[in-house]
Amino acid sequence: MPTIEIDELRCKGCGLCTIACPKKLITLSEQINNHGYTPALFQETEIKCTGCALCAEMCPDVAIKVFK
Numbered sequence: 001m002p003t004i005e006i007d008e009l010r011c012k013g014c015g016l017c018t019i020a021c022p023k024k025l026i027t028l029s030e031q032i033n034n035h036g037y038t039p040a041l042f043q044e045t046e047i048k049c050t051g052c053a054l055c056a057e058m059c060p061d062v063a064i065k066v067f068k
């Protein structure tokens, strides 16, 4: 099953990946990380990740890895 991994310490909470994901599987956390940002969170529901990699391509901080 395709999935992604978000490196919370690289993430600056810009939210671009939340807009990029066509399945809306990424949100921003309400918790602040060590750098003072609210990092992106990946959460699958009954809707699954397709491995399209749009989130990773959009991320300016190269914080998302896609596994197909």
Ligand code: SF4
Residues within 6 Å of the ligand: 003, 004, 020, 021, 022, 023, 024, 025, 026, 048, 049, 050, 051, 052, 053, 054, 055, 056, 066
């Ligand atoms: S790989 Fe595609 S479907 Fe999966 S989280 Fe990223 S944008 Fe969404």
Ligand code: SF4
Residues within 6 Å of the ligand: 006, 010, 011, 012, 013, 014, 015, 016, 017, 018, 039, 040, 058, 059, 060, 061, 062, 063, 064
């Ligand atoms: S695009 Fe990258 S830096 Fe921006 S919220 Fe998503 S994972 Fe974090």
